[in-house]
Amino acid sequence: MSSSSPPKFNYINSFVDTSFFATLADLKLNKLKLDSSRIRIKGYSSHPNILTKFNDSPIINFDYSSFDSAEHSDHGNNIDWYGYIYNTNTIEEFKNIDKQKMLRKWGEEILENIQQLDSTEDYASFNQVFALTFSDLKKFKFYYWFAFPSIHSPWIQVGEVNHVSPEVQSMIRYEVSNTAFKQFFQLTNDYQLVSGKLHPNFNTFAFVDICNNQNLTTSSQLKNYLYFLALRDFKSINIISYKADGPSVQFQLKLADNFNKNELPKIQGWERSAHGKLGPKLADVGALSDPKRLAEQAVDLNLRLMKWRIAPELNLDDIKKKKVLLLGAGTLGSYVSRTLLGWGVRNFTFVDNGRVSYSNPVRQPLYFFKDCYAENGKGEWKALQAAKALKEIFPDVQAKGEIMEIPMIGHPVDSSDGNAKESFARLCSLFETHDVVFLLTDSRESRWLPTVLGQSYNKTVINAALGFDSYLVMRHGNVQKEDFDAQRLGCYYCSDVVAPEDSLSDRTLDQMCTVTRPGVASIASSLAVELYVSLIQRASFETSKGQSSSLFDEVPHQIRGFLHNFSSMKLHNLNYKHCSACSHAVLSNFRESGWDFVKNCMNDTKYLEDICGLSQVQREAEMASQSALNDLSLDELGLDDNEDFSEWIS
Amino acid sequence: MEYELTNTRFNQYLLAFNKHLLETTVLDSSDSHPGDKQSQSLFSFTNSTVKTVAQEKKYVLNQIKVRHPESPNRSLLVTFTISYDDFFTCPVFYFRIFEEVEIENETKSRALLTIEDMDESFQHLLGIHSEIRKFTNISFDSHHMSPTSDIWMYLHPCDTKDVMRSFKMFHRNTSEEQQVLDYFTLWYNTFGMGALFPRLCLRIKPTALS
Numbered sequence: 001m002s003s004s005s006p007p008k009f010n011y012i013n014s015f016v017d018t019s020f021f022a023t024l025a026d027l028k029l030n031k032l033k034l035d036s037s038r039i040r041i042k043g044y045s046s047h048p049n050i051l052t053k054f055n056d057s058p059i060i061n062f063d064y065s066s067f068d069s070a071e072h073s074d075h076g077n078n079i080d081w082y083g084y085i086y087n088t089n090t091i092e093e094f095k096n097i098d099k100q101k102m103l104r105k106w107g108e109e110i111l112e113n114i115q116q117l118d119s120t121e122d123y124a125s126f127n128q129v130f131a132l133t134f135s136d137l138k139k140f141k142f143y144y145w146f147a148f149p150s151i152h153s154p155w156i157q158v159g160e161v162n163h164v165s166p167e168v169q170s171m172i173r174y175e176v177s178n179t180a181f182k183q184f185f186q187l188t189n190d191y192q193l194v195s196g197k198l199h200p201n202f203n204t205f206a207f208v209d210i211c212n213n214q215n216l217t218t219s220s221q222l223k224n225y226l227y228f229l230a231l232r233d234f235k236s237i238n239i240i241s242y243k244a245d246g247p248s249v250q251f252q253l254k255l256a257d258n259f260n261k262n263e264l265p266k267i268q269g270w271e272r273s274a275h276g277k278l279g280p281k282l283a284d285v286g287a288l289s290d291p292k293r294l295a296e297q298a299v300d301l302n303l304r305l306m307k308w309r310i311a312p313e314l315n316l317d318d319i320k321k322k323k324v325l326l327l328g329a330g331t332l333g334s335y336v337s338r339t340l341l342g343w344g345v346r347n348f349t350f351v352d353n354g355r356v357s358y359s360n361p362v363r364q365p366l367y368f369f370k371d372c373y374a375e376n377g378k379g380e381w382k383a384l385q386a387a388k389a390l391k392e393i394f395p396d397v398q399a400k401g402e403i404m405e406i407p408m409i410g411h412p413v414d415s416s417d418g419n420a421k422e423s424f425a426r427l428c429s430l431f432e433t434h435d436v437v438f439l440l441t442d443s444r445e446s447r448w449l450p451t452v453l454g455q456s457y458n459k460t461v462i463n464a465a466l467g468f469d470s471y472l473v474m475r476h477g478n479v480q481k482e483d484f485d486a487q488r489l490g491c492y493y494c495s496d497v498v499a500p501e502d503s504l505s506d507r508t509l510d511q512m513c514t515v516t517r518p519g520v521a522s523i524a525s526s527l528a529v530e531l532y533v534s535l536i537q538r539a540s541f542e543t544s545k546g547q548s549s550s551l552f553d554e555v556p557h558q559i560r561g562f563l564h565n566f567s568s569m570k571l572h573n574l575n576y577k578h579c580s581a582c583s584h585a586v587l588s589n590f591r592e593s594g595w596d597f598v599k600n601c602m603n604d605t606k607y608l609e610d611i612c613g614l615s616q617v618q619r620e621a622e623m624a625s626q627s628a629l630n631d632l633s634l635d636e637l638g639l640d641d642n643e644d645f646s647e648w649i650s
Numbered sequence: 651m652e653y654e655l656t657n658t659r660f661n662q663y664l665l666a667f668n669k670h671l672l673e674t675t676v677l678d679s680s681d682s683h684p685g686d687k688q689s690q691s692l693f694s695f696t697n698s699t700v701k702t703v704a705q706e707k708k709y710v711l712n713q714i715k716v717r718h719p720e721s722p723n724r725s726l727l728v729t730f731t732i733s734y735d736d737f738f739t740c741p742v743f744y745f746r747i748f749e750e751v752e753i754e755n756e757t758k759s760r761a762l763l764t765i766e767d768m769d770e771s772f773q774h775l776l777g778i779h780s781e782i783r784k785f786t787n788i789s790f791d792s793h794h795m796s797p798t799s800d801i802w803m804y805l806h807p808c809d810t811k812d813v814m815r816s817f818k819m820f821h822r823n824t825s826e827e828q829q830v831l832d833y834f835t836l837w838y839n840t841f842g843m844g845a846l847f848p849r850l851c852l853r854i855k856p857t858a859l860s
Contacts, residue, residue: 015697015713017729018746018761019793022800046699050665054672054695061699061711064798077700077708275723279755287761288746288801297763298790 007157007253009220010213012058014043014131014146014271018285019064021135021142024087025289027067028135034089041066041085043129044078045210048176048244058211058219060129060148079181079210083129094134094143094280099270106130107149107267114228120184121195126224127183132280140289145280149269150223153230154256161216164240164248167191172206172242183208184225187240198229204238205229212246220269226253231261296396303344313551316344318536323347325430327406327450328440329386330354332464334366335525336438337390337399343533347398349430350386353405355379363518366390402426406441409448410501412603420602424449424595431457436532439463439492440525445500449598451491451581452590455479460535463492464528466516471524474558475535477575479582487574489557494576497617499605517563527559578613586612654811659830660734660741661708665700666827667834668710668732671852672698675714678777678849692717692775693850696727703795709733714850715750719771723752726772727759728850730843731802733795738807740814741834743842744793745803763790763803777849788846810841 027039043060060081086102088094106128113125120126127148134143168191175185175193185193187204207222218241229237235255242248270278286293300316307314324345326333329352337348356364356371356379366389371380383401390399404423407413413420431437431453439447439461447463454461454476461476477489493500530552537551554570561568577583589597589611601608609615677693697713711731718724730745749769750759762768765778772778793802817836824832835852838844844851 015699017711018800019796019798022798026798044699050700052669052672052698054698059697059699061697064796077702273752273755273757274725275752277752277755279757282756282758283748284758284760285800287763293763294790294801301764301788301790 004156004158007155007251008217009150009223010057010211010217011220011272012060012148014129015059015061016144016146016281016283017061017063018283018288020062020066021140021283021285022289023064023067024085024133024142025135025137025140028087028137032087036087036089036093038084038086039067040069040082041129041131042068042080042082044080047077047079047181048208048210048242050077051210051212051244051246053212053214053246055210055212057213058209058221060146062131062146080124081127081129082124083131085131085133087133087135089134091134091136091143094132097132099132099145102132103130103147103149103269104267106147107151107269108264110149110224111151111227111265114224115231117228119195119197120186120225120228121182123181123183126228127221140284140286142283142285143280144283146271147269148220148271149267150220151227152223152266152268153227154259155226155230155253156256157251158254159252161249161251164242164250168206168240168250169242169248172208172240172248173244176208176242176244181208183221198232200233203234203236204240206240206242209241209243212243214246216241216247216249218249227265230255230259292395295394299344299394299396311551313537315537319533320344320346322436322536323349323434325349325351325434325437326386326440327351327437327446328442329366329382329401330360330440330442331363331521332440332466332525332528333382333386333438334364335522336440336464336528337386338365338393339526339529341390341394341397343529346396348387348390348400349434350383350399350401351404351406351427351430352381352383352386352401353403354382356382356385363521402430406446407449407598407602408443408445408502408504409499409602409608410445410503410605413599420599421595424598428453428457431459434459436460436462436536438528438532439465440528443504444492445503447492448500448581448601451476451493452586452598455491455582455587456590460532461491462528462532462535464524465492466520466524468515469517469520469563471520471527471561472558473524473527473531473561475531475555476582477557479575479584479587485575485584490573490575491579491582493581494573494579496580497614497621499580499601499608499612499614501605520561520563523561527561531555531559578617580608580612580614583612654739654814655734655741655830655833656739657706657734657736659826661706663827663830663834664708664710664732667831667838668698668700668712670831670835671712671838674853675843675850676853677716677775678851692719697729701795707734707795709795716772716775716850718769719775724769725750726768726776728843728847731793731795732838732842735794735807738810740807740810741837741841742794742807742810743805743838743845745846747803763801775849776847778847805841805845807841810837813840 043062043066045058045060046055088097110128117125130147130149132145171193182195185195185206186199186202187206188194188202193206207218207225209219211219237253238250239253240248240250272278303316307316322345324340324347326337326348329350333350356367358372361367361369361372366386371385374380381401381403383403387399387401390397404426406427407420407424437450437454437459439450441447451461458478458480463474463476465472474492476491479488534552534555538555556570558571559568560571575582580586672695677690693714693716695712696715700708700710702708709731711729713727713729716726727748727750728745730743732741732743735742747762748759749762750757788803789806790801790803792799814837839851
């Protein structure tokens with residue numbers, strides 16, 4: 001190969017590991033803050049001894065260790081390159097800063113440095129690294145542009161490029177392998193490599209390359225050594241470009257006449273893109289650094305593992321996108337929401353009208369002691385605090401709280417209906433905007449209206465209720481989804497022959513539903529969530545009945561559990577045509593009269609019993625028992641008519 | 651050699667294996683023969699370094715760049731390390747995936763945390779399909795060799811030793827070096843790149859299969 005043109009070079013590329021940005025972010029937050037003065041950094045390139053032919057272009061690596069002040073951290077493997085980073089405070093500053101001027105300043109620093117030197121021993125003075133950065137710490141985006149300034153001197157390559165002899169190759173290899181790293185040597189006439197003070201009579205130099213480019217080109221780091229030689233009045237030189245595991249070559253360079261050491265030289269060195277263009281880089285490492293996104297991904301990953309490994313048919317997106325309405329933010333509400341979080345549910349609304357009391361935190365895992373005396377000792381609103389707690393557990397959650405009393409049957413409303421009517425309207429709109437409703441309140445009567453609304457708005461309704469040492473978990477049949485009403489599953493009220501009424505007034509402490517064995521709530525809550533997930537993972541809602549099966553096998557209608565003997569049973573009962581909540585009579589009255597119907601029911605449970613037919617049933621039952629009693633004639637007992645037994649019979 | 655790899659042997663042969671890795675990695679395109687020129691030209695190693703941290707813990711870091719088959723300005727960067735896990739006493743594969751795009755004068759890279767986020771062309775090219783995902787246990791954590799908290803994905807080494815044992819391939823009269831290199835190769839194809847991107851695999855030398 002023969003030529004008489006300027007030599008060609010391989011330009012340096014940076015490789016920036018995310019740990020570089022992580023350390024920079026940490027420095028920025030905790031040390032630099034708005035200080036934009038430069039900080040010392042270092043990068044490393046592989047030691048020539050371990051380069052392979054795949055180290056095709058010169059690369060300087062930057063990672064967390066770039067900010068270490070310790071020098072030469074990894075002797076055998078790597079060579080350190082030193083310099084500075086300028087971290088700007090705004091993206092505008094990063095964009096608008098005069099890059100040409102900046103590079104010139106950096107280049108002149110190197111220039112001043114090497115003007116003082118009389119040998120090439122200190123490789124680090126010849127090639128420095130600089131970086132201009134902007135760190136967007138909110139989005140974990142890092143704008144950066146590295147520069148490896150090289151000072152131009154007008155050398156012309158003349159003659160051929162030759163491979164070096166094996167002797168020279170092994171001599172340099174020996175030097176590189178056995179002494180502290182030096183990059184540039186002078187070769188004496190008796191073939192000694194020296195790196196001390198330059199000798200004006202020897203004009204062959206060996207440059208140790210940090211890449212093994214197979215195209216015989218040398219990395220641009222040579223340029224600053226060439227400038228140094230030009231300054232030191234060398235006019236014609238031989239360069240050995242040593243590549244440890246590649247084709248080391250030798251070529252001759254002549255300095256052009258127009259070189260003037262008093263003129264400021266041209267300086268180049270901003271890193272180019274893969275396509276050779278000048279421009280900065282942007283690393284979006286949010287996925288690797290933003291704790292919120294990490295939590296989000298990790299939660300999803302855990303679930304996906306279940307899908308990939310155990311249940312390939314599992315539709316996780318379907319679970320994730322469902323909006324869940326939790327009526328009650330007490331013990332059941334806390335546990336149900338936490339278990340739903342585990343399933344990847346993201347969207348929650350809590351409805352509750354109470355505040356956190358001192359007895360709550362030990363049983364209700366969304367609350368803490370401090371919540372009991374917040375707001376001047378009144379305690380936090382449970383609905384709001386529960387939503388806040390879920391977001392603290394998992395920031396990706398959309399949770400809100402509604403402070404509101406659910407209108408309860410048997411609890412009469414005053415003539416103005418004010419609050420109750422408003423609550424009714426809000427509850428209706430909540431039903432409309434959610435996909436599934438969990439009934440988790442602490443009384444029977446507060447579940448009546450939600451049961452009616454669940455049917456009317458065609459929502460999945462899961463119900464969990466506790467006794468002292470027993471629980472009931474069930475799903476309500478859905479009147480709009482079943483083709484054959486005779487097959488429709490029942491609701492919470494389908495086994496009752498009376499309409500629900502006020503059970504709260506005059507209730508003694510031991511009758512409160514919170515007087516339960518503490519484990520009952522979490523057992524029931526877990527079952528409620530698992531029942532729900534099994535239910536929505538069914539292949540087809542319409543065709544499955546009672547003990548229908550899902551991806552996870554069976555989907556029972558009801559589970560009743562008893563802690564006194566640690567047993568549970570699955571029950572299955574169909575709807576009751578006179579049910580006070582899900583019968584057609586109730587639902588059609590609700591459809592026609594809405595709030596007026598609800599109000600009438602609240603004020604007088606007899607009204608509801610008349611509508612749904614329970615009054616009639618009760619009458620019939622009474623007649624039946626009367627007739628049974630009549631059949632049980634006293635005559636047949638063979639007793640004397642005169643004796644009066646009526647007192648103990650009644 | 652026993653079926654286990656000690657940290658000392660790992661350190662001793664890591665660079666030799668990495669050289670083998672750089673030399674023999676192929677992109678096995680589904681539509682053509684392994685090592686076919688067209689698919690080969692779509693990937694290259696863009697970095698390879700080795701680092702030693704405290705207590706003689708040595709690891710390599712490589713980066714493979716896979717060019718988008720249709721769009722020359724887009725590429726997928728797969729950065730990975732091979733290091734030694736002291737608890738499970740076996741090698742462990744940490745990796746990161748970035749999509750890089752060069753627009754005008756700016757090069758943008760974005761870290762991806764799920765395979766689903768990858769452009770479909772890359773998924774197709776690298777042979778990702780649901781069956782593979784099922785068996786690949788990808789975990790997230792900071793890198794065990796790095797003091798910083800930024801996240802890497804890694805293939806959890808809990809099964810590595812048992813599976814490597816089951817390969818029963820080390821009872822031959824080959825040199826220790828060859829045995830360790832065979833171990834590394836099988837490990838890399840099973841618990842390294844082979845588990846992640848099965849088409850970006852090492853060509854196994856016939857000796858390892860005999």
